[in-house]
Amino acid sequence: MEELIVDRRGEDERSLIKTSSDVQARDREHDSSTSTRQTRSVQRGSPCFVYTLAFFSALGGFLFGYDTGVVSGAMLLLKREMNLSSLWQELLVSITVGAAAVSSLAGGYLNGLYGRRVCILLASFIFSAGGIILSVAHNKEVLLCGRLTVGLGIGIASMTVTVYIAEVSPSELRGQLVTINTLFITGGQFVASVVDGAFSYLPHDGWRYMLGLSVVPAALQFLGFLFLPESPRWLLQKGDTQNARLVLSRIRCGDNVDEEYESIRRSIEEEKIDAGEGPVLWRILTFAPARRALIVGCGLQMFQQLAGINTVMYYSATILQMSGVQDDQMAIWLASATAFTNFLFTLLGVWLVEKVGRRKLTLGSILGTAVSLMVLAAGFLLSAQASPPVTFHPNDPSLHNSTCITYGFCESCMLNPDCGFCYGKNGTAVVESSCIPVDTANTEAAAVGRCSNGTQESAGVFWAYNYCPTSYSWIVLLGLVLYLAFFAPGMGPMPWTVNSEIYPLWARSTGNACSAGFNWICNVLVSLTFLHVAQYLTYYGAFFLYSGLALLGFVFVVGCLPETKGLRLEEIESVFGRQLCSCGAGGTPSVQYIRVNGGNYGSDEDLTDDE
């Protein structure tokens, strides 16, 4: 196969014909240089300092996970203590994610201008301020302000931390170190669930500790980063060559960094030539390789959220209740077990990413996720089909105007957030069941009748809110465990990891800002629409829908995600030289950008783009 790439920018215009044998030779060269680099890194021992940098940066991921995870437990206490309406509850939960979406976009600009270190310092400062505001809040308006503040911190951290880790890591460790950030996110979610469990025994002011504890890791990160260096790549881009070399050599524990330094310097020089004019986003959109990278980056982030991770995590408590866990405290602790499973399987991802590579890991993960969602949906479907009928109509006058009494089955009753299912048991059979309005101040009990004190096992009375008693709960539980086992090692971390490495330096902050913003926007959309989707399509319909979306994501990954394992950040740009839907075809592309006289010859004019 021959491909023609025309040099239009050099002094003397010439054609560069690259045959597949050239490419194969280059691939061999590349493979051997990658393995030489790996051997070199093994010889020089563990790059100790890089682990310290990754740890302090990933505290940003921990705060991201903690602040998004802790709110569900805090809300249980807050809504009683501050008498919050459901509108205020929704506001307090979603303002953080909304603020994160906005600030991750703004973070791109700040990153380019002030550097990664300043942005991480800024994010940890904002996190600390937010944590303090939340822990001393005396009314809901101040709480809202605190939640907004932490959201601003999360957004900046989510797009900066991965970029910083990718830029300071040696290529053979990069995937693993960036993935550690997602490990810290899921670790933060797990710790948040434990803190929620522990302080739920403290009905008065327990939420202050839950929300305020985040100040500790935030302050630790701030202090740490006062002493940690800026990314050498950003320093070089800003022309601070002396510091860039110094930092690079410090990060590589005093090794000879000439080759790496030269390669970064050369690529920055080349980028200056082809980066073009105008705002960065415009330049990304008009330069084919950067545009393709952006589509792949945003697509991955979108499919991560459309696969429903946050609704599955959120609904884990319900799923567990369906499996027969009646006790509320128990449900809280079992939700911690779910978060822990998510964390544990992310650890598997850290181990696998440099072994099997990003592409295979993502492919296996998204396919498994789609299948697990089908199992989940099938469990919900069977439960719905075997849904117990309403057999008992209490004669309470206050029920006459309620819509709850119009439902004939538990399934339709529980899909209305205003109603719950009150029933008795005869062995395993459901008897004397009715659909009753829920107590708006406490969903663990009915507003009237025998369930107004919630479940009373000794009296043989059971209250089910949000779920129906079923004997198929084991299928749902199996689906949940399978889901986490498949999602967490791949689809959880890979969108963040891949985004941190696919953009050329000039487009890196903006590319990551856009894709992180996209992640947050999809996160809000999926969480806000879940209840409505479930009402229209029922639970099984919603999970079949997510499964279909995950399958679409699989097709996208097959076609568009190239392997970036082992490549230097400076080498990755060339991977996006091919048409978008053939990016995933092989490890290293058969058509590559050829740099001549410092120019990067590949653009919209040279290659047609079918995206």
Ligand SMILES: O[C@H]1[C@H](O)[C@@H](O)[C@H](O)[C@@H](O)[C@H]1O
């Ligand atoms: O990668 C993370 C991780 O998978 C979290 O568990 C999830 O809550 C986030 O939305 C996601 O971005």
